[in-house]
Amino acid sequence: MTNYVYIATSLDGYIATSDGGLNWLLEVPNPEQSDYGFAEFIEGIDAIVMGRNTFETVVSFGVWPYERPVFVLSEHLKEIPGNLAGKAELTSGEVLTLVQELRRRGYENLYVDGGLTIQSFLAVDMIDELIITRLPVVLGAGIPLFGELAEMLQFEHVGTEVYNNALVKSHYVRANR
């Protein structure tokens, strides 16, 4: 039963430009089309939890990329588009309640995605593992990965991999809880 963050950020901690732009993520040359370990990561995931912003960004791609059930955590979204029935499900409320409900339904390992959603999980200390890939760019503005917390959270470093001599992916697990 593990809740994971797996995300790319700029050196200054942004996951997207201020308007949600992700093009800067694609500017790092990737000649061998590495997936930077994503396929191996997603293999161990049972369901994905994301917020409305991330969901709408993914929908805007026009191709639904996930082979796992997606739960969209939003107080404002009215409904999931009909063509995504059975693939994405709308949910709302407290993080703890959501996690309990998903566990009850058999989803053990959750991939938590999107800035506000990750922040709401961290705020209640419900992230067990952080896998953060740093791109070699300082964006200077954007949508931040982290938000304010009442208490600091200690992690242990598990490992770091460098891809294409450009991306630095570090894996952390929650420690001293």
Place this chain on the structure above:
Amino acid sequence: MTNYVYIATSLDGYIATSDGGLNWLLEVPNPEQSDYGFAEFIEGIDAIVMGRNTFETVVSFGVWPYERPVFVLSEHLKEIPGNLAGKAELTSGEVLTLVQELRRRGYENLYVDGGLTIQSFLAVDMIDELIITRLPVVLGAGIPLFGELAEMLQFEHVGTEVYNNALVKSHYVRANR
């Protein structure tokens, strides 16, 4: 002629707690008392530029740690304490003017330290190399390393080292200027 940032941050990009606290930096076990490469770095430095906050933090240690001339960039500080005469010098004004003046005086390689000072150098694209050491903690609040920029700045990754299976130090140089 290179301007360097060499600094430690939390995973969420803070260089100190909100009250300037640095104790969290010492919480990572360091059995062999590694300096994490600092001695080798400072070897190549001719002078250090820092802001008033960093200067006052260092002064509060009671022991002056630098063997290089320190320039304190501040509009508010009135004078440098007399016991630091010849070690630290007060300066103010534009970053570009300061750098030109220091170069004229023979200081080629500058170590730029402190959040606001680093941010003012980045704002005018005057940082050439970034050496950032990430500690495995999410502070949740504090003094940020990075600030807002009008333009994104691309860097190239030079190398990453992991110390004590805990600290991840990545070295970047400015690219595509």
